[in-house]
Amino acid sequence: MENVETLAIDCSDKATREVNNLIRKAADDGVKQVEILNTQARHNIGVGILKPIHLIYRGHVGYYTVGLCDNVTAEIHGTAGWGVGDNLLAGEVVVHGNAASSAAPSLRGGRVIVKGDSGPRSGVYLKSGDVIIGGNAGYMSGFMMQNGRLVICGNAAKGLGDSMYQGQIWLGGEADEIGSGVEQVDPEDGELDAILTLLEQHKMKAPKAFKKLQSDRSLWNFNKHDFAAWKDAL
C-alpha cells in the first residue's frame, strides 16, 4: 500500500477484524487516509489503531468507533453509536451527526466533537482533552469527569457534571439540573476565547453566552456537615 494517499475499504463484505487489520496495515504503510464505506452502523470499526492515520466514515457507525486509539483523526458522516472515541489518547474525532450514549468515555487526550446532539453520560470519566457537543447533551453528562473540557453548546439534561473531580464544563444553554459538587464560576482571561476559537475552527455555531462550571471540591473529601451533597453522591 506504499504511496497510496487514500485507501477505500468496503465494510459490506468484510468481518470487523479484517477491516481493522486493513486500517492498521494502511497506517503501517504510511497511507494518509482511509475511506470506510458501507459502515452499516457496524460496531468496533477503527478500534485499536495506534499509528497516525485519518479515517473517513461514510455512513452511520455503531459502538466504540475509534475506541482505544492513539494519534488517529476521524470524521464520521452519520450518527455514532455508544462510546464513540472511547479512551482516545490523542487525535480528533468529528461526528457530523448525533452521538448515542457515553460519547468519548474516559477520553485521555485529543478531542471528540459531536456536531449534533449527544446522549446520556457524554464525557463520562473524561480524563483529559476536549469533548465538544454542538447541540444538546443527555442525562449525567460529564459524570465523574476528572479533567479536560466538556463544551455543550445547547442544553443539558439532569445531573450535569455530577461528582466531577476537576476540569471544566462550558454550557451554552440551560441544564435541567446541575449535578452534586458542581458550581458556576467566572471564566478566567482567555478561556472563553479559546473555546470560541475551537468552535470557529470546526464551523460550529457558538451560543450567545457560555456558563463555566467546575467542581466545588465539596466531594473531594467526606464532610459529615454536608450530608445533603453526600446523600446523593454516594
Place this chain on the structure above:
Amino acid sequence: MSNTFQRPPAFSGTWSPDTIEAIQEKAELGRYQIRGQATKRQDLPSFDDLVFTPAGLSRMPLEGYRERCDTKVVIGEGRVSRPLVLDRPIMIAGMSFGALSVNAKRALGIAATNCGISTCTGEGGMHPEERQHSSKLVMQYLPSRYGMNPYDLQKADMIEIGAGQGAKPGTGGVLLGLKMSEEVAKMRDLPPGVDQRSGCRHPDWMGADDLYMKLEQIREVTNYEVPISIKVGASRIANDVRIACKADVDAIVFDGMEGGTAASPAVQLDHAGIPTIAAVAEAVEALHDMGKQDDIKLIVGGGIKNGADAAKCLALGADVVYLGTAPMIALNCHAPIYLEDYERLGTTPYECQHCHTGLCPVGITTQLPKLMARLDVEEAAERVTNFLNAMTMEIQLFARSCGKNKVADLDPNDMRSLTHAASMMTGIPMVGLNGRKPWWTKF
C-alpha cells in the same frame, strides 16, 4: 484460696460490644464505617463444612513422593493465540497499586513468577514495576478506566473485565485520600489526596449485548491473542453466567462475599453477596446448563485460605482459585511487629482491618515511604513463594489421596458434607449417608 467470684460479662446478643462500637463510630463520623480486609462474620458456610473422602479399599491412592500429580491449567486454550498457562491452579487476585504499596506489588510479582502463576493489576492501571516482576500479568479493565490505555492492554497476558467484587458487589472502589499519593494520583488522573470513589458500572456498556461488543473491542485491541475474563461479585450467579457465556468470555471469575478489599463499607462486607462455597456450586451448575463447562474456565475466590479450601473449590468444579488476602498475610499482613503502630490505629495484629487508612504498620497497604520501607521485597517474595508452594502441596495431597494424578480430576464425589446447609448448597451428600437417603426412609 480466694473467696471472690468474677462473673463473666453477660453481653446482650443484640447490643453486642461490636454493635455498640459501630453505632458510636457512626455517631462520631457521620458516615458508614469503612474497613479493609474482609467480612467479620463468623457464621458463614464455608469449605470447612466439607471433607474429603480419600481412597481406601475401593480406590487406590497415589504415592506422595513418587507419582506425579499434574497442576497445570490453561485459560483460553484453543480460543486465543496466546493462552494463559498457569503452572498451578492459583492466581493472585486483582489488588491495585494504590491499595498496595509498590513494594508489595513487586514481592507478589516475584513470588507469582517463581510459582508460574499470574498477578493482576487491579484498579489504577499497570505499574511498570509490576509488569517487570510478574511474568504473567492480568490487566483489569474496570469502570473507572484509571490508567487505561491500549498499549498496556497489549502488554497484558490476560484481560479481566471487572464488573464487581465479592467484598462489595454492586458498588465501586474506594481509595481514601491518605493513599492517593502523587504517583497514584498521576496514574489515575486524579488530584492527590482526594477520596477516590470509582464508578460501580462501566460507562459504556449496560447489558448482555453491549458486553459482547465490548469484548470484541478488547479482542480487536489485543489482536485476539490473550484470553479475556469477566469478574463478578458472587450474587446472581446463574444469570451472570448466562450473560458471560453469551458474551463468549474465556473465563468467569466469581468472588464470594468473604473476598478481600482495601476499603469497603462495613455493612456491605457483612450483608451483601453470597458465600464462596455457594457461589462455586451455582456457577458450575450454570456452566453445565449452558454446555460451556469445557470452554470457559471458572476462577473462584473469596476467603480461600489454604490448600484444603482450594482443593475443595476445585473438586466442586472450579478450574482455578483466586487468592488475595492469603498472599497478603504471607507478605506480612497482621505480623506481630511494630506493635506500637497497631496500637496507634486502635487495633492489634490478627484483628487489624485498617488497610483503608493507609497507615499499614507492616508497609503493605500504604503509600507512605517510611512505612513502605518496612517491607523487604526479597524476603516478602520468599515468604509468599513458600506459602504458595505449601498450598500447592496441600492441593496435591488431597488429589493423590483421592487417587487422582491431576488436581483437575478432583470432583464432587471425592467429598462429603458435614452440615445440612453445605449439603443443600453444593449437592454433596451428608457424611455417613453414602449419597443415599437415610436408611429409615426405606421403612
